[in-house]
Amino acid sequence: MRRLIILMGLLAAQSVWTAPALAAVERVEITERTALADGAAFGTVGPYEKIRGTAWIALDPALPANARITDLALAPRDDHGRVVFATDFLMLRPVNAGGRNGALFYDVNNRGGIAALGQVNGASPAHNDPTTLADTGNGFFFKCGFTLLWSAWTWDVQQGGPLDKPFILKPPVARDKGGKPIIGKVAYEFIVDKAAQTAPYVGMKGTPYPFATDGAPDAVLTERDGPDAPRHPLPRDAWTFVENPEGGPPVEVRLEAGFQTGKIYEVVVPSRDPYVVGVGLAGIRDLLSFFKTQPFAGQPPLDRALIFGISQSGRVIDTMLYNGWNRDEAGRPAFDGAYAQVPGAGKGAFNQRFGLATRHFSPLVEQIYFSDAFPFTTVPSTDPVTKQTGSLLDGARAAGPLPKMIFTNTSAEYWNRSASLLHITPDGQADAAIDPNARIYMLAGSQHYVGRSRDRRPFTACVNTTNHYPVERALVVALDNWVQGKAPPPDSAVPKLADGTLVPAETYKGAFPKVPGLTPPAGPLMPPRLDFGPRYTQGIADTVPPARGLPYPTRVPAPDADGNDRGGIRPVELEVPLGTHTGWNLRAPETGFATYQGRFDGSFVPFARTEAERAATRDPRPSLAARYPTRADFMVRAQAAIAREVAAGWVLAEEADGLLADQGALYDRIMAHSPDDDGCGYLFAP
Secondary structure (H helix, E strand, O other), rough: OEEEEOOOOOOOOOOEEEEEOOEEEEEEEEEEEEHHHHHHOOOEEEEEEEEEEEEEEEEEEOOOOHOOOOOOHHOOOOHHHHHEEEEEEEEEEOOOOHHHHOEEEEEEEEEOOHHHHHOOOOOHHHHHOOOHHHOOOOOOOHHHEEEEEEEEEOOOOOOOOOOOOOOOOOOEEOOOOHHHHHEEEEEEEEEEOOOOOEOOOOOOOOOOOOOOOOOOOEEEEEEOOOOOOOOOEEEHHHHEEEEEOOOOOEEEEEEEEEEOOOEEEEEEEEEOEOOOOOHHHHHHHHHHHHHHOEEEEEEEOEEEEEEEOHHHHHHHHHHHHOOOEOOHHHHHHHHEEEEEEEOOOOOOOOOOOOOOOOOOOOOOOOOOOOOOOOOOOOOOEEEOOOOOOOOOOOHHHHHHHOOOEEEEEEEEEEEEEHHHHHHHHHOOOEEEOOOOOOEEEOOOOOOOOOOOOOOOOOOOOEOOOOOHHHHHHHHHHHHHHHOOOOOOOOOOOOOOOOOOOOEHHHHHHHHOOOOOOOOOOOOOOOOEEEEEOOOOOOOOOOOOOEEEEEOOOOOOOEEEEOOOOOOOOOHHHEEEHOOEEEEEEEEHHHOOOOOOOOOOOOOOOOOOOOOHHHHHHHHOOOHHHOOOHHHHHHHHHHHHHHHHHHOOOOOOOHHHHHHHHHHHHHHHHHHHHOOOOOOHHHHHHO
């Protein structure tokens, strides 16, 4: 039996509980406990409190539940043969246990930052530290009575500013037998959007591994013209690493001749001391299991747990499901429901030796990292090249009954993140079945996040402003109801090959109208099969960068006559459109790679206001005046479309009026905007 110590810190005396057998959380220390938003009440739930703390987690390498954690056996162990590490956490919960709804809502942090509050609640807390009423945004989670939880799970995140509080894990370092350092190559790929002598090489908010040798004299820098183009080494005396002013390994490189646009650069560095990165995901598993089974700080255990992740964090959930880490060491469900928002069809380097969690595939860069890899579908399918058979849910299915799952992608993920592979066969020829415990949705005409840029650069069109966040909120409620057995969510809604709403890119380009200012990109991401060497089944890459194999054929949603997506969940912006909304946006020519799209952003081009304006630009799309004789006509049609969304379960009833007002305001701004002004600021409220 392990002892579970809760240090109440600040005001309360130390309390001791005895943990059940196989409980991985050994000790929890509370370091901060304060009222949230000065004790403001949220609806009938009442006030919330904020609890910060640290949990110490011990993993037994001999247990089957931990067998898939790469290099766990090479990590330091305590006197009982377990690998122990600490993870910081943040909890926001109702002060009155009777006011909570019984659900723990775990938001997988994205690159150390809180994500759910920014999208679902509409406000990103300053410094990653929710404190004020403004930090709670629209109050959605709080009015619902969820207990919210975040914790550290990844190491390769920069610290940020002096007041920032990112969640950064310090995992154990793997050592070879006898304690010798493990050495291996690590590849870092990057591009620049304008010519520069110095450039960061570590990825979005990333950090590198320690170099095997001071200064890395044996590092190699190459350049190439595209993802599959040949690499050209640059002389070692022509470039250097830039000293990190904050200490630690460098995060920038300097090239005397300067880095140029239109080139992909890659640094390969012999490195040492790989972290056992997979413990981060095991830590999520065990922390959730703890709060579901143990009383904590004066409140009883939670009834159920939901896990939620956006983008990278959604791919964390996919990886946990694939490895069976939805259940704890004792086989109990760590979470009952999972919601992966905009993960594409990807997983990630979250359990590899020298893994870089911040990296993922895109149509242009970072196709050298473990990301969009077989298997993809929720039911078994077969790779026609390797002849392997498997599913995304293999590990979860083997561990026991599946949780309830929602996978949601926008149009941007169909172009940029292989999303179609979630629900088609790996040969791209047929629709795949979907496990009955899963729902897959496409948010048609939307981009990775709701567009917010008032400038065109670094793209050729204004960003896509379709608001899919109301659907996120409705699906959170639907998932919780599904887990409780109250009602299933709406059936999966995705474009399909069978009905022609999912098509090859060439078919899309042939059908897309000649909208002024919009030219489809060369194509969507076609993820290559990568060969990292013979030991990669154990999470160890011997071939760095990997050898590139045949790509998987992806498909994209077919356009209608206006260029808007035909399948999936079509919001009011597409049902009663004011323009064309796409999941892609071409890079501005001056940034290089002009035929490629950006990683996350889509496009919006409004219809001409009048038939005369339409004729002047040869726009094939009917004008607003031809579609909606009056503003009142537009509003009546928009109101009816929103009512249909509410009835279908895509939007909560209480949000209908706000959505309608937003559509009316956008109509007014478009009608007041001169076509001679190519700025994008008019798309947003002052």
